[in-house]
Amino acid sequence: WPQPLPNHWILGSSIGVGVDSQDNVFMIHRGNANVGNEGNAGPDQPDAACCAPAPPVLQFDPEGNLVNSWGGPGNGYDWPASNHGLQVDPQDNVWIGGNGGGDSHILKFTRDGRFLMQVGVAGQGPDSNSMTHFSQVTKVSFDADGDEAFVGDGYGNKRVVVVDANTGEFLRYWGAYGNRPDDTDLGAFVADAEPRQQFVGPVHCAEPTNDGLVYVCDRMANRIQIFQQDGTFMEEVFLNPRTLSSGAVWEMAFSPDDDQTFIYVADGINRMVHVLDRASMDVLYTFGDGGRQPGSFYGV
Numbered sequence: 001w002p003q004p005l006p007n008h009w010i011l012g013s014s015i016g017v018g019v020d021s022q023d024n025v026f027m028i029h030r031g032n033a034n035v036g037n038e039g040n041a042g043p044d045q046p047d048a049a050c051c052a053p054a055p056p057v058l059q060f061d062p063e064g065n066l067v068n069s070w071g072g073p074g075n076g077y078d079w080p081a082s083n084h085g086l087q088v089d090p091q092d093n094v095w096i097g098g099n100g101g102g103d104s105h106i107l108k109f110t111r112d113g114r115f116l117m118q119v120g121v122a123g124q125g126p127d128s129n130s131m132t133h134f135s136q137v138t139k140v141s142f143d144a145d146g147d148e149a150f151v152g153d154g155y156g157n158k159r160v161v162v163v164d165a166n167t168g169e170f171l172r173y174w175g176a177y178g179n180r181p182d183d184t185d186l187g188a189f190v191a192d193a194e195p196r197q198q199f200v201g202p203v204h205c206a207e208p209t210n211d212g213l214v215y216v217c218d219r220m221a222n223r224i225q226i227f228q229q230d231g232t233f234m235e236e237v238f239l240n241p242r243t244l245s246s247g248a249v250w251e252m253a254f255s256p257d258d259d260q261t262f263i264y265v266a267d268g269i270n271r272m273v274h275v276l277d278r279a280s281m282d283v284l285y286t287f288g289d290g291g292r293q294p295g296s297f298y299g300v
Helices: none
Strands: 013-019 025-030 057-060 066-070 083-088 094-098 106-109 115-119 137-142 148-153 159-164 170-174 203-208 213-218 223-228 233-238 251-254 262-267 272-277 283-287
Touching: 013 094, 025 083, 094 148, 137 203, 148 203, 148 213, 159 203, 203 251, 213 251
Parallel strands: 013 083, 083 137
Antiparallel strands: 013 025, 025 057, 057 066, 083 094, 094 106, 094 137, 106 115, 137 148, 148 159, 159 170, 203 213, 213 223, 223 233, 251 262, 262 272, 272 283
16 A cells, blocks of 8 residues: 556655545655655655656545645745645645745645645744744644644744634644743753653644643653643653654554544654553553564654
């Protein structure tokens, strides 16, 4: 999965995936030679007979057949220097982040690739208290109605930002434990030290739930912090807490039942997925292992 692509297309680093209301699967990848903070280059080989990078955004049906493709620079918006994160909102619009230099904005498109809105001024540096731009956003997620967008902001900034999904207005933001975010360099993560009072980062996801919470991936701190959706801190949980390098908590998703009983946490460095009971935050089991074979992970 997916089925073979046309036109000698191949995929670069798969850096975001979302599913619409009709079970179409959208993915974004790094198909050109841009390089993000993970250090992954795309497959652009201009001196080779084969192959060509596929367009940045690909849409597949549930069986993995390609049904549409689009993306890249265009009029009226700034395409990211390094693609990072894709999510489909409840209205089936597609939102895209970016973690390259100068990627201080997010983009909103229709499912067929028509540009709708850019939120944030492009080309800006880190400022975790800005109300006009982001800094290297990892992913955008949505509340149940799709009225508010929760932004993992990001590699440059160290915060969660909530914006109006219809107008792009910045509504509120917060740092670790609900603190006012601070851009001070915290230095390298140290295992067994006291938990940092700011996000170590990157803030790799901010996932709202049906019951009014939001779960935040603080990747290199190996932790999930849980908040009310107004930014009130509730609790934190650590996974593989002695993990160094790029950290353990890369991404998460909830089970589709109304109570969202289970959380699936992608652990990129340890190359596994943790399955948690959301009520207790206990790890029930893990699956996956590192490798290049089918069913194995490299940077999940």
